Amino acid sequence: MMYKVSEILSYITDVAPLHWQESYDNSGLLLGDGNSMVDKVLLTIDVTERVIDEAVENSIHLIISHHPLIFKGLKNILTDSTMGRIISKAIKNDISIAAMHTNLDNSYFGVNKVLADKIGLKDLRILRPVDALSYSCLDYQVGSGMIGVLEDEMTELDFLSMIKVCLGVGALRHSELLNKKIKTVAICGGAGSFLINDAKRYKADAYITADIKYHEFFDADNELLIIDAGHFETEQYTKQLFADIILKKNPKFAVQLSGVKTNAVHYFVQ
Numbered sequence: 001m002m003y004k005v006s007e008i009l010s011y012i013t014d015v016a017p018l019h020w021q022e023s024y025d026n027s028g029l030l031l032g033d034g035n036s037m038v039d040k041v042l043l044t045i046d047v048t049e050r051v052i053d054e055a056v057e058n059s060i061h062l063i064i065s066h067h068p069l070i071f072k073g074l075k076n077i078l079t080d081s082t083m084g085r086i087i088s089k090a091i092k093n094d095i096s097i098a099a100m101h102t103n104l105d106n107s108y109f110g111v112n113k114v115l116a117d118k119i120g121l122k123d124l125r126i127l128r129p130v131d132a133l134s135y136s137c138l139d140y141q142v143g144s145g146m147i148g149v150l151e152d153e154m155t156e157l158d159f160l161s162m163i164k165v166c167l168g169v170g171a172l173r174h175s176e177l178l179n180k181k182i183k184t185v186a187i188c189g190g191a192g193s194f195l196i197n198d199a200k201r202y203k204a205d206a207y208i209t210a211d212i213k214y215h216e217f218f219d220a221d222n223e224l225l226i227i228d229a230g231h232f233e234t235e236q237y238t239k240q241l242f243a244d245i246i247l248k249k250n251p252k253f254a255v256q257l258s259g260v261k262t263n264a265v266h267y268f269v270q
Helices: 005-013 049-057 082-092 111-119 156-167 193-201 214-220 231-235 238-249
Strands: 028-031 040-044 062-065 096-099 121-129 143-154 182-191 206-210 225-228 254-257
Touching: 005 028, 005 062, 005 096, 005 238, 028 082, 040 049, 040 238, 049 062, 049 082, 111 121, 111 143, 111 156, 111 182, 111 231, 111 238, 121 182, 121 193, 143 156, 143 193, 156 206, 156 225, 182 193, 182 231, 193 206, 193 214, 206 231, 214 225, 238 254
Parallel strands: 040 062, 040 254, 062 096, 182 206, 206 225
Antiparallel strands: 028 096, 121 143, 143 182
């Protein structure tokens, strides 16, 4: 059965409205026609040329990604560039492309909730909620990051080992070990250095995020353990989250998780 692209996208924006995205973001339909009819969707973290090829091979005419394909201004679309080839190939094959990025990050039921569930956090709340008055009709918070507690406290080394295995990451970067137990944990999938002070204010024992710069590790200031677990790794479950949201709204619609691992970061461990 065929459905409009706009209808499929509405399943996700019902949970994560586009007006929840950050001012710098570019979520929503980025390429194509919202009135186009599609019978299945390809779900991915990033849109790469291999993902477009995967859509073509499987006769899929809608791709929903977490990271926006078009993020900064484009001055041209030329096929001698990767971006140009992706866009040109998508247009030639009548493929619509949408992104659900920080609007999904800021949803209570979004990226951080899935990450928290994967590592076993309970009693969850938003780490940096937006103005509650703006969403007084909701019975849950909206905002950045999440904080919760482990069922049982762990040593720092056991906690690091658990995170490494749980997220399947090649290596973890972290601040100085403090020889303290880990019980309260703050998280932010993707780049989350802007929430370090929020994690400290809520007395988190550890903060898991990604893209931490060298000097930002000093912000731990002997108060908590900062863990950089990788951008892709902390957002990798978003594909399945998309699928779960869509199928809950429409169990008959065909969803396909991309088999292309789009992580641009690789690890060398000798």
